[in-house]
Amino acid sequence: MPYHVTLQPSGHHFQVAENEAVLDAALREKGGVLPHGCRNGACGSCMGIILSGEVVYPHGRPPGISEREQAEGKALLCQAQPRSDLVIQAREVKAGQDLPIKILPCRVERRELLAPDVMRLYLKLPNIERLQFLAGQYVDILLADGRRRSFSLANPPHADEWLELHIRQVPGGFFTDYVFNRMKDKALLRFQGPLGTFFLREDSPRPVILIGGGTGFAPLKGMVEHAFHIGLNRPLHLYWGARAKADLYLDELPRRWAEEHAQFRYTPVLSEPRPEDGWAGRTGWVHAAVAADYPDLSDYEVYMSGPPPMIDAAKAAFAARGLPAEQLFYDSFEFAPR
Numbered sequence: 001m002p003y004h005v006t007l008q009p010s011g012h013h014f015q016v017a018e019n020e021a022v023l024d025a026a027l028r029e030k031g032g033v034l035p036h037g038c039r040n041g042a043c044g045s046c047m048g049i050i051l052s053g054e055v056v057y058p059h060g061r062p063p064g065i066s067e068r069e070q071a072e073g074k075a076l077l078c079q080a081q082p083r084s085d086l087v088i089q090a091r092e093v094k095a096g097q098d099l100p101i102k103i104l105p106c107r108v109e110r111r112e113l114l115a116p117d118v119m120r121l122y123l124k125l126p127n128i129e130r131l132q133f134l135a136g137q138y139v140d141i142l143l144a145d146g147r148r149r150s151f152s153l154a155n156p157p158h159a160d161e162w163l164e165l166h167i168r169q170v171p172g173g174f175f176t177d178y179v180f181n182r183m184k185d186k187a188l189l190r191f192q193g194p195l196g197t198f199f200l201r202e203d204s205p206r207p208v209i210l211i212g213g214g215t216g217f218a219p220l221k222g223m224v225e226h227a228f229h230i231g232l233n234r235p236l237h238l239y240w241g242a243r244a245k246a247d248l249y250l251d252e253l254p255r256r257w258a259e260e261h262a263q264f265r266y267t268p269v270l271s272e273p274r275p276e277d278g279w280a281g282r283t284g285w286v287h288a289a290v291a292a293d294y295p296d297l298s299d300y301e302v303y304m305s306g307p308p309p310m311i312d313a314a315k316a317a318f319a320a321r322g323l324p325a326e327q328l329f330y331d332s333f334e335f336a337p338r
């Protein structure tokens with residue numbers, strides 16, 4: 001028997017099947033788009049408050065929600081399954097709700113090694129197909145036996161001859177090892193997308209801070225190029241955190257943006273510069289550099305993507321500097337569940 005779910009404050013409502021996650025049903029029914037990121041119960045982007053009714057997690061409490069949050073009535077909607085009708089308080093996003101989520105084949109048109117552990121893939125769709133997406137969204141590469149691996153789109157929507165991915169090699173990683181060691185040019189892949197709600201809110205007047213850790217630069221590249229394309233004239237300040245200079249694998253690109261666009265600033269931050277880097281720039285953790293430069297974040301919009309420890313540390317540091325939760329958007333690069 002399906003359960004009836006109502007979202008507050010929008011009043012959108014939809015049906016959720018007995019063994020279905022609330023987010024999956026919401027995406028299917030397109031009543032509005034609930035914020036979401038990894039869809040593995042890890043990143044916390046899809047957290048809502050259960051105002052009435054009961055949910056369960058068939059595989060146990062997911063890592064992205066603490067016992068305390070659960071006790072406060074919060075739930076991770078990508079994993080929570082209803083056991084009664086529900087009323088849920090959740091903010092919704094309007095943009096993206098009309099974009100179809102497709103499963104498409106593609107060909108690896110070109111591979112380019114950007115750093116020892118970062119590969120850029122250019123994916124070509126069949127001629128009759130096009131992927132409509134918002135700058136910053138991601139796709140899931142679909143592998144044999146149902147495994148999927150998430151990667152952000154690094155190209156902006158207007159430059160869609162190829163889809164561009166920046167893939168960091170994970171030691172022992174099932175898919176990324178294949179990309180680095182065994183994948184051939186013209187290899188065929190299948191993916192599902194566009195996914196996620198990590199995209200630039202264009203209707204806001206606030207100045208924007210973008211923070212990327214490692215390949216977290218990928219979705220931010222798409223967003224910044226899109227912002228320039230539509231003539232967005234809000235201040236944009238990009239921070240890119242990496243270990244050493246070689247890990248800022250496209251460093252010349254944001255440096256060029258800073259020369260060409262008065263509203264754009266770029267601050268690279270290295271956590272472990274090597275002596276041969278001759279680095280005279282900022283050092284330390286990237287979120288700490290942002291916190292030092294912006295002691296009051298209450299008027300800013302912050303977009304960040306990269307490794308989960310960076311996201312977690314930044315969330316706490318920025319909340320302490322007055323950044324309201326609704327002005328923070330992030331994609332935490334979680335691993336797929338085993």
Ligand SMILES: Cc1cc2nc3c(=O)[nH]c(=O)nc-3n(C[C@H](O)[C@H](O)[C@H](O)COP(=O)(O)OP(=O)(O)OC[C@H]3O[C@@H](n4cnc5c(N)ncnc54)[C@H](O)[C@@H]3O)c2cc1C
Nearest residue numbers: 038149150151152166167168173174175176215333334335
């Ligand atoms: C929304 C989103 C967007 C992303 N975008 C990008 C992107 O643009 N670029 C990019 O490089 N990456 C991105 N990622 C991360 C990327 O999806 C993973 O790096 C990728 O899935 C690794 O695949 P793999 O098969 O090589 O590794 P796996 O085979 O899945 O894992 C390899 C090893 O990692 C370790 N591991 C696995 N699971 C965990 C875990 N839960 N916790 C700790 N260690 C674990 C294990 O040691 C395992 O052997 C994104 C992730 C998300 C959720």
